[in-house]
Amino acid sequence: xxxxxxxxxxxDPVHGINAEKRDIYIHDGQITRKPNPDVRIxxxxxxxxxxxxxxxxxxxxxxxxxxxxxxxxxxxxxxxKDPVKKTALTRAGCGHAAPTTMTTGYRYAEMGYTACxxxxxxxxxxxxAHMEMADIPMVDKGAYALLGSDDFFLRxxxxxxxxxxxxxxxxxxxxxxxxxxxxxxNPGGISAFKFNxxxxxxxxxxxxxxxxxxxxxxxxxxxxRELGVPHPLHVHGCNLGVAGNDxxxxxxxxxxxxxxxxxxxxxxxxxxxxxxxxxxxxxxRLAEAINENHNISVDVGQILFGxxxxxxxxxxxxxxxxxxxxxxKWVIMDIECDAGCGVVPFKYRDKNYVNALQWAIGLEMFxxxxxxxxxxxxxxxPNGAPFTTYPHLIRLLMDRSFRxxxxxxxxxxxxxxxILGSIDREYTLYEIAIMTRAAPARSLGLRNRGHLGxxxxxxxxxxxxxxxxxxxxxxxxxxxxxxxxxxxxxxVCKVINGGTHTLxxxxxxxxxxxxxxxxxxxxxxxxxxxxxxxxxxxxxxNSSLIEQPCL
Amino acid sequence: xxxxxxxxxxxxxFPLDVSPLIPDRLEGLDLQKIKALKVEYGKQKTSVSSLFxxxxxxxxxIRIQGSTSRLQSVGKDMTRGTVEISGDVGKFxxxxxxxxxxxxxxxxxxxxxxRMTGGRINIYGNAGDYVGASLPGDTFGMNDGFINILxxxxxxxxxxxxxxxIVIHGQAGNFCGSRMYAGTIVVLKExxxxxxxxxxxxxxxxxxxxxxxxxxxxxxxxxKMQFLRLLFTQLLQYGDExxxxxxFGAEARRYTGDRARNGKGEILILLNTNSGPQ
Numbered sequence: 001x002x003x004x005x006x007x008x009x010x011x012d013p014v015h016g017i018n019a020e021k022r023d024i025y026i027h028d029g030q031i032t033r034k035p036n037p038d039v040r041i042x043x044x045x046x047x048x049x050x051x052x053x054x055x056x057x058x059x060x061x062x063x064x065x066x067x068x069x070x071x072x073x074x075x076x077x078x079x080x081k082d083p084v085k086k087t088a089l090t091r092a093g094c095g096h097a098a099p100t101t102m103t104t105g106y107r108y109a110e111m112g113y114t115a116c117x118x119x120x121x122x123x124x125x126x127x128x129a130h131m132e133m134a135d136i137p138m139v140d141k142g143a144y145a146l147l148g149s150d151d152f153f154l155r156x157x158x159x160x161x162x163x164x165x166x167x168x169x170x171x172x173x174x175x176x177x178x179x180x181x182x183x184x185x186n187p188g189g190i191s192a193f194k195f196n197x198x199x200x201x202x203x204x205x206x207x208x209x210x211x212x213x214x215x216x217x218x219x220x221x222x223x224x225r226e227l228g229v230p231h232p233l234h235v236h237g238c239n240l241g242v243a244g245n246d247x248x249x250x251x252x253x254x255x256x257x258x259x260x261x262x263x264x265x266x267x268x269x270x271x272x273x274x275x276x277x278x279x280x281x282x283x284x285r286l287a288e289a290i291n292e293n294h295n296i297s298v299d300v301g302q303i304l305f306g307x308x309x310x311x312x313x314x315x316x317x318x319x320x321x322x323x324x325x326x327x328x329k330w331v332i333m334d335i336e337c338d339a340g341c342g343v344v345p346f347k348y349r350d351k352n353y354v355n356a357l358q359w360a361i362g363l364e365m366f367x368x369x370x371x372x373x374x375x376x377x378x379x380x381x382p383n384g385a386p387f388t389t390y391p392h393l394i395r396l397l398m399d400r401s402f403r404x405x406x407x408x409x410x411x412x413x414x415x416x417x418x419i420l421g422s423i424d425r426e427y428t429l430y431e432i433a434i435m436t437r438a439a440p441a442r443s444l445g446l447r448n449r450g451h452l453g454x455x456x457x458x459x460x461x462x463x464x465x466x467x468x469x470x471x472x473x474x475x476x477x478x479x480x481x482x483x484x485x486x487x488x489x490x491x492v493c494k495v496i497n498g499g500t501h502t503l504x505x506x507x508x509x510x511x512x513x514x515x516x517x518x519x520x521x522x523x524x525x526x527x528x529x530x531x532x533x534x535x536x537x538x539x540x541x542n543s544s545l546i547e548q549p550c551l
Numbered sequence: 552x553x554x555x556x557x558x559x560x561x562x563x564x565f566p567l568d569v570s571p572l573i574p575d576r577l578e579g580l581d582l583q584k585i586k587a588l589k590v591e592y593g594k595q596k597t598s599v600s601s602l603f604x605x606x607x608x609x610x611x612x613i614r615i616q617g618s619t620s621r622l623q624s625v626g627k628d629m630t631r632g633t634v635e636i637s638g639d640v641g642k643f644x645x646x647x648x649x650x651x652x653x654x655x656x657x658x659x660x661x662x663x664x665x666r667m668t669g670g671r672i673n674i675y676g677n678a679g680d681y682v683g684a685s686l687p688g689d690t691f692g693m694n695d696g697f698i699n700i701l702x703x704x705x706x707x708x709x710x711x712x713x714x715x716x717i718v719i720h721g722q723a724g725n726f727c728g729s730r731m732y733a734g735t736i737v738v739l740k741e742x743x744x745x746x747x748x749x750x751x752x753x754x755x756x757x758x759x760x761x762x763x764x765x766x767x768x769x770x771x772x773x774x775k776m777q778f779l780r781l782l783f784t785q786l787l788q789y790g791d792e793x794x795x796x797x798x799f800g801a802e803a804r805r806y807t808g809d810r811a812r813n814g815k816g817e818i819l820i821l822l823n824t825n826s827g828p829q
Contacts, residue, residue: 076688327690 001042002027002035003483008047008462011433012054014442014451018430024052026458029483033454047462050477053433054450055114055459057440060234060264060299061381063104063136064118064143065129067311070331070343071098071382075309077327078345090492097308097345097382101135106492107388109138112461112476115449115501118143119183119234119264120313123150124338124525126177127532130500134540138486140459141542142444142501144234145177146313148184148216149191151337152518154209157219163226164508170223171507172515176531178502180444180548181231182224183264185313186238187216190340193316200316202238202251213238214255221259227505228550230445232260232297237269240317244273246282253289253296262443265301265380266290267362279354281361281418287368290375297443298369301380302362302393303355309345310383318342336524348385356414360407364418366397367425372434373442395470397427445548446501458483499544500537554635555585555610557603559617565593566641567602569615570624574632574651577610620660626653629670642679645672648696658702662686667715668694673701680705680724683717691732693717701792706743709736712753720792728755731816735782739795750809750816756782758799760820768808768818775802779819 003026010022025032025041035041062068072079072095079094084103086092093103108116116136121129121143133141147153147170156166170182188211189200195208202214221233237252239245249269253261263269266286274280290296307326312318315332319342322330326347333341348355362384369375377394381387396403407415415421427435441450448456460480466472475490486494512527519527537545557572568591571577577585586600599605607614611632615622618638626634628647639657646662648670658676664683678700683693684707691713703721711730718737725743728736731750739758747755748765756779783796803819 074688076686329690 002039003458003480004041004044005047005052005460005462006044008050008052009465010052010452011430012452013430013434013438015453017452022052024452024460026460026480026483029458030448031452031454031456031458031460045462045478047478049465051429051463051465051472052452053112053461053463054437054441054452054456055461055479055481056112056436057115057117057444057446057450058108058113058378058381058387059117059376059440059443060119060301060378061116061387062118062120062311062383063101063116063381064133064141065121066125066335067120067313067341067343068098068132070333070341071309071311071345072100074329074331074343075327075345078307078309089495096388097386098311099386101132102137105137105139105498108136109479109481109487109492110476110490111388111390111474112463112479112487113139114459114461114479114481115140115142115446115498117141117180117444117501120144120146120185120236121177121179122146122313122335122338122341123173123177124336124523124530126179127536130178130532130537131540133500134497134537134542137495137497138481138492140449140498140501140546142180143177144181144183144231145173145179146183146185146339147173148187148220149189149313149339151191151522152515154188154191154206154211154216157211157215158209163219163222165511166219167223167226168507168511169515170220171227171505172511174227174229174503174505175507178500178532178534178537178545180501180503181229181234182220183234183236184216184220185236185339186240186316187213187220187235189213189238189316190313191337193319193340194334198316198319200238202248202255217252217255217261218257218259221256221261225259227507229503229505230548230551231443232262232295234262234264236264236312236314240265240268240312240314241271241321242317243271243279245269246272246285249282249286250289253293256293256295258295260295260297263296263298265378265383266298267301267303267358267365267384268380270361270365275417277353277413279357281357281364283361283364283368284419287365290369291371294374297374297376297439298365299376299378299380300362300365301378301384302366303348303358304379304385304389304392305348305350305355305359306385307345307347308382308385309343311341311343312383313339313341315340315342318344321346337522350410353411353414356411357417359410360414360418360420363396363403364420364423366427367420367423372427372431373439375435376440376443377432377435391470391473394427394432394473395468398429398432398469400424400426444501445503445551447548497541497543499546500542501546501548502537503548503550505550553607553609554612554614555605555607556614556616557599557605559603559615559619562617562619563592563602563621565621566623567592567621568624569622570627572599572613572615573626573629573634574611574613575628575630577613580610618657620658623660625655626651626672629653639676644674645670645698648672659700661705663700663704664693664696664698664717666692666694667696667698669696671697671699673699675701677702677721678704680707681710682708682719683712683715684708684710685712693734697789699789699792703740708738709734709753712736718786718793728753728816731755747806747816747818748809749812751812752815753817755816755818756803757818757820760804764806764818765809767811768806769810769814771805771807773802773822774805776805776819777801779803779821 093100479487685692706724
C-alpha cells in the first residue's frame, strides 16, 4: 500500500532539507523514493501549507521503572485532579505529573512524539521497567541501564580490575537488561549516601570503596566508547541542585578528557554562587564550555512553573531536597544495593527567586548553546515539568516577545539577575526539528528514525503552520507511526503498540562465571532469571524488538 | 421562604452523585434550570427532574427527601447555607465541606467529612467508617469544622485529622483517632481497640474507659483541667443535644501518647462527677 503526503513543507535536517515543498511516499511502514508512475497510490494526504517533520524523540523522560510507580502511589491527588475518561478507542487513565502508562502513550502521540527513552532503568528493576513500558502504547521505547553505584561495579573498580573486565560487565548489563545505553547517576554517590556521606564532589572518595566519581565516570565512559555504544555515557553529575555546582560540571567536562559524554538535565547543574542570595546562573560559563568541547552533548531539563514530582535515582540529592517537598511527603529508598530511588513532590513557583532563576537558567542554556545537534529539548519529565509542557517550552524558545512577556511575570530579582532578557535568539523550525528529531536519533544511534529519507521508518508528524507555536506543537494534524495514521487533529485515531529499541554489544562470555558466583552469593535472583530474553520483550506487549547496530 | 426541596421519585438503583445540589451551585438558577441540571447516576448523566420532584424557593436552604444510602457526595465542596436530608446518605457526606451546615436525619456511610475544612455536619443516626479521616495518600484528614454524630460511628474516626472537632454520642469503632495530628474527638460511649494509636498531638476525650489502651500510652493519673470546662461550656451553646455535657466536670484521667511517635497527644477519660460547669 502506497501513501502519498503531498505538498507539505518539509523539515529534515539529516538531509539538509529546510522548509522545502516536497512529496513523501510511504510503503509498508517505510518512507520510500517516488514510485514509478504506474504504481497506484492508495491514499493521498494534501498537506499544502503544513509543516512536515519526522516523529519527535524524547531522549530523557522518566516513564517506567519503580520510581514512577512510587510517585503514582504517593500522589493520589495528582490522579484525582486529572482524570481522563475512556473513549471508544482509548482507555481511561489519570495523572498530570505521573500519568498512567496508557495516558502517557496517548499524550506523547498527541504531541507528535513517536519514541521515548527511559533514562534510569536499574538493572535489577529492568524486567518491571520493560513490562511497564510495554504498557505505554503509541510510541517506541528504550531505556538506559543505570550503573556506577552498584556493588559489583564498585568492587571491580576498587580492585583495579582491568578496562576489559569492566567493558565486559557493562556490555553484559546492556545485553541482559535490553538497554540501549548506560546512564550514571551521581557517580558512586548513591552508594556513598548509604555510608552516611551527604556530599560527594568529583574527587571525593566513597568512604567504603575508596573510589571517586571521576574514576567511575572515566571507566564507564571509556567502556561505552570501547563497546561501540552509539549513545555516549549519559551522565547525571555530582551535586545536582547545589549552588556552585557549575564548577563541578565544568570539572566533569574536563574529566571526560575528550571522550563523548552526554550531560543530562544540565539546568540542574548550572548554578553559581554569586549575588546577595548566593545563587546565580552559571549557564553562560557552561554554554561556553559546551560550545568549545564537541565531545559533550546536553539535554536541558527545563523547569516550568506548577506542581510536579521529582523522581530520581540520586538519593543523596533527593534527601537534600526533601525539606522542600510539596505536598509534604517523600520517599527515599535503596534498591537491592544496585542504586537508589528518591521521589519528592515539588511545586515550582514563579514568584520564588530560586525557582524563577532555575527557569531562566534553563532557557539561557537553550539559547546560549550554539549547536542544536548537541542540545536536546527535555524537561526531565516529571522532574522539571510534565512532558505535556513541551509545546509551551517550544514557544518560549521560538518567540522572543512571548519569552520576554513571561520573564516580566516572574520574580523581579530573578529576572534582573538573569541575562535572558538580553538574548535575541529565536529558534527556527529547522533548529527545533534538529533538537527534537534528528539530533536525538543520531545521538542514540537510531539509524532509521529521526529523518524522512528513503528507508526510514515512517514516523511522521504533520503540524499546521500556526504563528502560535504552542498551539501548533500541542495539536498535530496528523501523526504517522510506522506508516499508520495514529493521530488526527491532535486526537488518537488508532491505538498501536510501539517497539523497544535495544543494543547487542559483544562481550567475553567468561564474565558470566564471575557474575554467577556474585549472584549466587549476594543477589536476590539467580543470574539466569536476571537476564531478559528477547521473547519476553514481545510477550509483554511490545510490537517489536528493534535491534540497533553498534558503531 | 420555604426550603428548596428535592423529593426522590423512587429509590435510586445505582449510586447517585448529588454534589451539584448545594446552595453555591444553585444560586441564581430558576426552577427550570435546576430541573435540567445533570447529575451522575450510575454510569450515566441524568437530569434532576427525572429523579426528583422539585419544589420550594429558598436556594440557601435545600432539603433532600426520601434519600437512601445510594446518594453520594452530599454537600461536596459546599461553602454556605444548609442542606437537610431525610433518610440515609452514602459515602463522602460533606467531602471538602468549607462552610454551611449539613443535617442528616438518618444514617451516613463511610468518609463523612473527608477533606473538610470548615462548616458543620449533624448526623442524627449512625455513621460508617473513616469519619473525618484521610483518603489513602492524603497528608491530612479533616482540616477544620465540626462533626456531630448522635448515633455510633465506625472505625478509624479522625485518622490523620489535623484540626476541628468530632463529637460522637454513641460508640466508636476501633482505631479511633489513629495517626491524629491535632484536633479534638469526643466519644460518649465505648471506644474500640487501639484508640489513639499513632497519634502525634490532639485530644481524645472519652466518657468511658475503653477496654483496651495501647501499651504506648502512659497514664499521668487524674488531673483537673480547666480547659475541659471551657470546652463543655462552649459545646452547651451548640444545641440542646449537648446538654448532657453539664454532668461532666473538669477532672479526667490523662494518658499521653502515642509514645511510639512523639507522645504529645492525649487520651482523657472523664470522671463523672455529676457537678457540671455552672
